[in-house]
Amino acid sequence: MLRDRGHQTSRLLRLILRRDRVRIAIWLVGITLLTVVVASAYTELASTEQERQVMAETMRNPAMTAMLGPGYGLDDYTIGAMMGHQMLLFTALAVAIMCIFLVARHTRGDEEYGRIEMLRSLPVGRLSNLSATGLVLLGSCLLIMLMVGISLSALGIESLDWSGSLLYGAALAATGLFFGAVTALFAQLAETTRGTVGWSVALLLLAYLIRAIGDVGNEVIAWLSPLGWIVRSQVYVNNYWNPVFLTALAASMVFAFALYLHSIRDLEAGFIPARPGRRSASRFLQTPLGLAVRLQRTALIAWAVGLFVLGASYGSVLGDLEVYLETMDLIQLMLPAVEGFSLTEQFLPMLFSVISIVSTIPVLLMLLKLNAEENLNRTELLLARSVSRNRLMSSYFGIALVVSMVVQLLAVLGMWSAGVAVMEDPMAFETIFNAGIVYLPAIWVMMGIAVLLIGFVPRWAGGIWLYLGYSFLVVYIGELLQIPQWMANLSPFGHIPKIPIEDFSWPIFLVLTLLAVGFVVAGFMGYGRRDIQG
Amino acid sequence: MNVIQVEKLSKTFGHVTALDGVDLKVQAGEVYGYIGPNGAGKTTTIRVLLGILKASAGSAKVLGQDAWTDAVDIHRRIAYVPGEVNLWPDLTGGEVIDLFLKLRGSDNRNRREELLQRFDLDPRKKCGTYSKGNRQKVALVAAFASDADLYILDEPSSGLDPLLEKVFQDCVREVKEEGKSVFLSSHILSEVERLCDKVSIIRQGKIIETGTLSELRHLTRISVGVQTRVPIVGLHDVSGVHDIQKEGDWVSIQVDTERLPDVMKHLSQFEILRLESGPPTLEDLFLRHYRSTGGAS
Numbered sequence: 001m002l003r004d005r006g007h008q009t010s011r012l013l014r015l016i017l018r019r020d021r022v023r024i025a026i027w028l029v030g031i032t033l034l035t036v037v038v039a040s041a042y043t044e045l046a047s048t049e050q051e052r053q054v055m056a057e058t059m060r061n062p063a064m065t066a067m068l069g070p071g072y073g074l075d076d077y078t079i080g081a082m083m084g085h086q087m088l089l090f091t092a093l094a095v096a097i098m099c100i101f102l103v104a105r106h107t108r109g110d111e112e113y114g115r116i117e118m119l120r121s122l123p124v125g126r127l128s129n130l131s132a133t134g135l136v137l138l139g140s141c142l143l144i145m146l147m148v149g150i151s152l153s154a155l156g157i158e159s160l161d162w163s164g165s166l167l168y169g170a171a172l173a174a175t176g177l178f179f180g181a182v183t184a185l186f187a188q189l190a191e192t193t194r195g196t197v198g199w200s201v202a203l204l205l206l207a208y209l210i211r212a213i214g215d216v217g218n219e220v221i222a223w224l225s226p227l228g229w230i231v232r233s234q235v236y237v238n239n240y241w242n243p244v245f246l247t248a249l250a251a252s253m254v255f256a257f258a259l260y261l262h263s264i265r266d267l268e269a270g271f272i273p274a275r276p277g278r279r280s281a282s283r284f285l286q287t288p289l290g291l292a293v294r295l296q297r298t299a300l301i302a303w304a305v306g307l308f309v310l311g312a313s314y315g316s317v318l319g320d321l322e323v324y325l326e327t328m329d330l331i332q333l334m335l336p337a338v339e340g341f342s343l344t345e346q347f348l349p350m351l352f353s354v355i356s357i358v359s360t361i362p363v364l365l366m367l368l369k370l371n372a373e374e375n376l377n378r379t380e381l382l383l384a385r386s387v388s389r390n391r392l393m394s395s396y397f398g399i400a401l402v403v404s405m406v407v408q409l410l411a412v413l414g415m416w417s418a419g420v421a422v423m424e425d426p427m428a429f430e431t432i433f434n435a436g437i438v439y440l441p442a443i444w445v446m447m448g449i450a451v452l453l454i455g456f457v458p459r460w461a462g463g464i465w466l467y468l469g470y471s472f473l474v475v476y477i478g479e480l481l482q483i484p485q486w487m488a489n490l491s492p493f494g495h496i497p498k499i500p501i502e503d504f505s506w507p508i509f510l511v512l513t514l515l516a517v518g519f520v521v522a523g524f525m526g527y528g529r530r531d532i533q534g
Numbered sequence: 535m536n537v538i539q540v541e542k543l544s545k546t547f548g549h550v551t552a553l554d555g556v557d558l559k560v561q562a563g564e565v566y567g568y569i570g571p572n573g574a575g576k577t578t579t580i581r582v583l584l585g586i587l588k589a590s591a592g593s594a595k596v597l598g599q600d601a602w603t604d605a606v607d608i609h610r611r612i613a614y615v616p617g618e619v620n621l622w623p624d625l626t627g628g629e630v631i632d633l634f635l636k637l638r639g640s641d642n643r644n645r646r647e648e649l650l651q652r653f654d655l656d657p658r659k660k661c662g663t664y665s666k667g668n669r670q671k672v673a674l675v676a677a678f679a680s681d682a683d684l685y686i687l688d689e690p691s692s693g694l695d696p697l698l699e700k701v702f703q704d705c706v707r708e709v710k711e712e713g714k715s716v717f718l719s720s721h722i723l724s725e726v727e728r729l730c731d732k733v734s735i736i737r738q739g740k741i742i743e744t745g746t747l748s749e750l751r752h753l754t755r756i757s758v759g760v761q762t763r764v765p766i767v768g769l770h771d772v773s774g775v776h777d778i779q780k781e782g783d784w785v786s787i788q789v790d791t792e793r794l795p796d797v798m799k800h801l802s803q804f805e806i807l808r809l810e811s812g813p814p815t816l817e818d819l820f821l822r823h824y825r826s827t828g829g830a831s
Binding site: 118269 | 547548581584585586587588604605606607609610612613614616618619620621622624625629633634636637638639673686
């Protein structure tokens with residue numbers, strides 16, 4: 001009987017590969033390419049010893065530690081040390097997200113849609129599907145390890161040696177395995193795919209925040225987060241393998257627990273049971289606007305809290321940054337100093353460029369929900385009643401607009417209140433407020449493009465995520481690599497003035513806002529005219 | 535041997551009792567009907583039989599083996615069609631059918647092709663583009679193309695049009711002729727009447743009647759319509775007469791099947807001009823059971 005539990009695992013494994021061959025390949029190639037491109041860019045950017053050491057000095061501060069993990073090898077800052085310190089954590093986050101989606105899709109996803117029921121009525125073991133998913137996860141992570149490891153060492157860059165490159169790949173793989181296993185566990189606990197993905201991503205963000213707080217403040221706290229382990233492998237400098245083994249071990253323990261829970265539960269049940277709901281709809285729910293808010297309620301609250309915490313966690317390092325500045329005069333000499341601005345003020349726009357892109361996510365999620373509803377044939381339920389398309393879309397658009405302002409304001413408030421608490425000479429609220437709010441037009445342009453896509457080519461609406469990903473790359477990596485300005489200019493985020501170093505610019509504000517309005521109006525017109533899919 | 539043997543089966547979800555002491559015995563070669571209103575526990579019973587829900591109490595045996603612990607062994611010999619078929623939108627119907635057949639281990643190409651034709655299914659379309667009825671067909675083709683001993687069908691024809699429903703019924707008769715057993719849940723009563731040897735009726739998680747169709751007939755009523763030269767009197771005093779409705783000189787009544795001779799004797803006194811009668815249907819029986827215990831809507 002025990003042997004039966006995994007019966008036909010290999011055939012289900014092939015089913016998953018058949019369904020996901022393209023999806024997995026795109027992720028693997030994308031992550032490998034990104035890594036290789038960045039590594040080659042570093043060689044051009046910091047070709048001399050002196051340039052590398054200047055960069056190393058910019059890394060010696062708590063804000064960078066909070067964002068990237070503790071710096072290491074800064075005294076001899078090789079290309080390898082740069083890769084390991086500046087790229088490993090964020091690439092690991094990308095791999096983790098890939099694994100979360102991969103596992104959620106093939107566990108709770110298939111179960112929620114009733115496909116597992118069909119399989120389980122056949123001679124297929126109780127644990128076969130979860131085991132097959134685990135094997136695909138393992139295989140994908142091993143491939144990442146090999147593809148990234150081999151291509152990095154094949155670049156022939158002196159400090160990117162084979163053993164370090166393999167560890168770099170292994171660190172990515174271990175992170176992926178851990179969060180994939182966590183997703184498998186949440187797939188047993190939550191009753192829906194949304195819940196599974198939501199809890200898993202929440203845990204990923206929590207792991208990032210705990211690591212940030214721990215890396216800046218207390219080493220012990222950083223060891224509570226698997227991401228804290230990963231950044232301590234000190235790839236290319238000391239090549240510690242133990243954190244990677246620890247992560248992989250933790251992953252297998254979590255996955256084993258998921259297997260156990262799966263073996264004792266009913267199909268389509270979860271250990272966090274759904275509560276019975278209301279008997280009748282509240283007045284609030286009885287409009288398209290109310291329905292849209294209700295559908296996204298939990299997610300919106302979670303994102304609002306998340307953005308506040310993100311702002312606060314960045315704000316909390318401002319104090320350390322200040323203290324640090326007082327003791328180290330050298331830095332101020334080496335940094336490309338801007339007259340009249342403190343280092344903390346110079347960091348502000350960089351922090352907000354990252355925060356603003358994160359703020360854009362809930363805004364886009366809200367808009368794309370309209371598209372998702374359409375694909376599930378639920379939009380027609382509303383449109384068949386006396387609801388116009390304009391009214392339907394403006395419900396979602398209106399909420400997204402409000403969300404864009406609220407989350408950005410919450411991030412500002414979070415950063416300001418944490419800053420007040422930790423800084424001896426706190427920054428003025430106005431400074432932080434301006435630095436944050438100035439990004440709104442860029443967020444609105446992203447909204448505009450999303451509306452445009454939904455209005456004309458709903459199939460490609462998801463492409464907005466690629467554009468947001470591109471924006472993140474040019475804003476975040478561009479900051480480190482000083483990429484050509486035209487590449488940054490392709491993203492609305494690249495045009496935003498760096499307040500307080502630069503002045504607020506009415507022309508930029510007006511042009512971006514008008515562009516957004518134009519996209520939105522066109523999108524509404526397109527939505528009013530096209531066929532409803534599904 | 536009993537292909538399905540369920541004893542005192544109970545299943546609770548938290549505080550909700552879905553099944554409350556269900557007993558079922560399906561003998562080899564039988565087509566067994568399992569009827570009840572929505573939410574009565576039909577699908578829950580089937581899911582326990584498939585070993586994807588674990589019984590809270592009682593036992594469920596399929597083909598002589600325990601439904602939970604021996605699920606994989608059992609599933610080699612059964613075929614299942616769910617009430618609502620959900621498939622992978624990115625695979626074609628043909629791919630899904632092959633997957634199911636391979637997973638079971640039987641691979642009868644001729645039978646597969648024949649069924650594709652009979653059910654009029656295009657196997658090259660992606661499942662994401664199939665309508666509900668077409669997804670149902672995929673599951674039916676996969677089920678009947680496999681060489682199973684027991685077919686468990688959960689409201690299998692709910693998405694089919696009348697022509698294909700006929701094809702489905704033919705398939706059920708064919709497997710019955712081969713000596714296979716069929717467990718068919720339904721709320722389409724004419725379907726159960728046409729196909730089943732034996733029936734159990736479930737309501738609110740309890741079996742309220744079990745028997746062959748003729749055994750259950752004692753519970754059924756015949757509808758009789760009659761026109762007489764002399765106005766009928768005294769009908770209220772005849773036992774076994776229900777729902778008397780008069781429309782001009784046309785009288786329609788419901789008669790308990792076993793009381794029919796007495797009622798006819800009474801009616802004949804009034805010089806019958808026209809007489810119509812409908813066959814006893816499970817519909818009436820079902821409705822009566824449903825009403826008599828004052829069920830929820």
